[in-house]
Structures are given as structure tokens and as C-alpha cells.
Amino acid sequence: MTDDFRENLRFLCAEKASTAQVCRDIGINQQQFSKYLSGRSRPSANNLRRMARYFGLEDRELLGSHTQLLSSYRARTATLRERRQDPLATVFPGDLARLRPFLGAYQVYFQAPVDPTGYVVNCVFLDERNGVVYSRLIEALADPALKRRRWTRCDGKVSYQNGRLFVVDSERKNENALSMHILTPPPRQKRQYLFGSMCFLASMPRRMPYASKVVWRKFETYRPVRDLFKSCGIYSAESLRLDPVVRKYLSGQMGEETGLL
Structure with missing residues (x-):
């Protein structure tokens, strides 16, 4: 697994309240998840898919270059900023993990x-x-x-x-x-x-x-x-x-x- 994956995962987790919350939402062991963040372990195909879906990404995006992920994230953030002008923009999907x-x-x-x-x-x-x-x-x-x-x-x-x-x-x-x-x-x-x-x-x-x-x-x-x-x-x-x-x-x-x- 490349260093880009580790950096991507760290960046995405930094946008959340805590790593512990991310693990609870995904339903993944926090100790195992820490190994992914440090680059000491690689996720299985199943865990990779679960993490990608949680962050609203495709598997290839989570595994791709950190530069490309930053570009995609900024574009998505701009879109969300526009959506917030809609009073119902934050209603759907609500709690996506649940x-x-x-x-x-x-x-x-x-x-x-x-x-x-x-x-x-x-x-x-x-x-x-x-x-x-x-x-x-x-x-x-x-x-x-x-x-x-x-x-x-x-x-x-x-x-x-x-x-x-x-x-x-x-x-x-x-x-x-x-x-x-x-x-x-x-x-x-x-x-x-x-x-x-x-x-x-x-x-x-x-x-x-x-x-x-x-x-x-x-x-x-x-x-x-x-x-x-x-x-x-x-x-x-x-x-x-x-x-x-x-x-x-x-x-x-x-x-x-x-x-x-």
C-alpha cells in the first residue's frame, strides 16, 4: 500500500471529529485502523471498500495520489458550499453511516x-x-x-x-x-x-x-x-x-x- 494511501487516510480523518468516531461509524477496530494510519498494515479489500464508502469515495480515489485526492476534495467542498444555500441541503442523507x-x-x-x-x-x-x-x-x-x-x-x-x-x-x-x-x-x-x-x-x-x-x-x-x-x-x-x-x-x-x- 502506497504512502499516498496513508496520507489520504490521515487527511480525511483530520476532517472528522476524531479517529475514534471514524472507527465507530465504519465499524472497524481502532487498533487495526491505527496501523493503516501509520502504514504498518494494509486493509483487506472489504475494509478498503467500507472506508472508501464512508468518506464518499471510490476505492481507487482512496488509493490514488494525495494530490489528486486534495483536488477532488476541494472541488467537492466548493459544491457543498453552494448546496448549503439550499435549506434542505444538509438534510439528505442525514446520518449516512446509519x-x-x-x-x-x-x-x-x-x-x-x-x-x-x-x-x-x-x-x-x-x-x-x-x-x-x-x-x-x-x-x-x-x-x-x-x-x-x-x-x-x-x-x-x-x-x-x-x-x-x-x-x-x-x-x-x-x-x-x-x-x-x-x-x-x-x-x-x-x-x-x-x-x-x-x-x-x-x-x-x-x-x-x-x-x-x-x-x-x-x-x-x-x-x-x-x-x-x-x-x-x-x-x-x-x-x-x-x-x-x-x-x-x-x-x-x-x-x-x-x-x-
Whole structure:
């Protein structure tokens, strides 16, 4: 590992509150991290990736020349200075280190606006780009008039603040209507779920404000994404395909399994 890597790491850590805080945020042993700073040890590929992501860099940037990293850092700082003129610039992504574990694909469940006895199932993807976490929600509902599925896409940003996830997105059609999800991570034993509420403009029967409880359920990464798209639609509250934990939360039966009592 080159001296540039050591200098890059020292420079980036100097911009943080403390090296100990950096280690806690990344989840890396402080004694081992000190060896990286001194040049006495080289990080594994996994630790290198974790450190690079924490500082908002690519692996090659962290390993690259110190001169190039300084140039890139100054350019990024200038961009951040411009962003601070926006009152919401510091809101997204909020606590990025705590937000990263939630990256991935989810099934989204909420009460159907057009059918109080049914639940809509959408899918959403969270991914990180340039230090910001973005959301991409896909809705695919049957349209009897067209005899095919009606697809809707919403793109947005995700923030982690005060132990909660805030997702604000915009529908690509319908004059870019906005929606918001506020989600609370559950206890460790139910960590595949996010429980909360959402508000948006319902497409049917007319564009009216609507609010519902919502559950996000983590999708297993070993299953193909096409299975996630197939799961989209409207389900009866009694459907056997509906997750029992999801049904209990959306129906107002907030038992211990939701962690929201």
C-alpha cells in the first residue's frame, strides 16, 4: 500500500471529529485502523471498500495520489458550499453511516385508496450515489380498461434523522406530485421490516391527498428482481400471500412483533 494511501487516510480523518468516531461509524477496530494510519498494515479489500464508502469515495480515489485526492476534495467542498444555500441541503442523507445498512430492495405495503379492504404492494430500491441515498419506487397495478398493468415510477431521496428514515419522492407523471414516507426501524428480531406512515396524492378515483400506515419488507437479495415486480398489485386483506406481520400492522393490531407498542 502506497504512502499516498496513508496520507489520504490521515487527511480525511483530520476532517472528522476524531479517529475514534471514524472507527465507530465504519465499524472497524481502532487498533487495526491505527496501523493503516501509520502504514504498518494494509486493509483487506472489504475494509478498503467500507472506508472508501464512508468518506464518499471510490476505492481507487482512496488509493490514488494525495494530490489528486486534495483536488477532488476541494472541488467537492466548493459544491457543498453552494448546496448549503439550499435549506434542505444538509438534510439528505442525514446520518449516512446509519442509513447505509438499509440499502437494498423492499416490498412496500399500504392500504389501497380505492379499496379499504385491500392492500397495495409496490417495490422500492434504495441505492447510494456520491454520498446521497436515492429511492426508486415502482408501482404496477392491473388496469381492466387497458387489459394490462399500469406502471408508475417515483424517484426520490432518503434521509436518516433521529432514528427514523424519511423518504421524499416525486411521481414522474401527474405533474411530479410529491409523497413522503416516515419509517421506524423495528427491534433486532424483526429487522427485515420498516414500519411507519406515508402520505401522497391518490391517482384513483381522483387526485386527492391520502394517508396510510405503511410497511417496508426487505427483499431477499438471492431472489431475482423480477419476482419483486411480480409481487406488485392489490391484495385482499385475507390473502394468504400477505405477510402476517404486515397484515397485523396495517389492520391496527400492533402486537409486540411490530415493536411499536
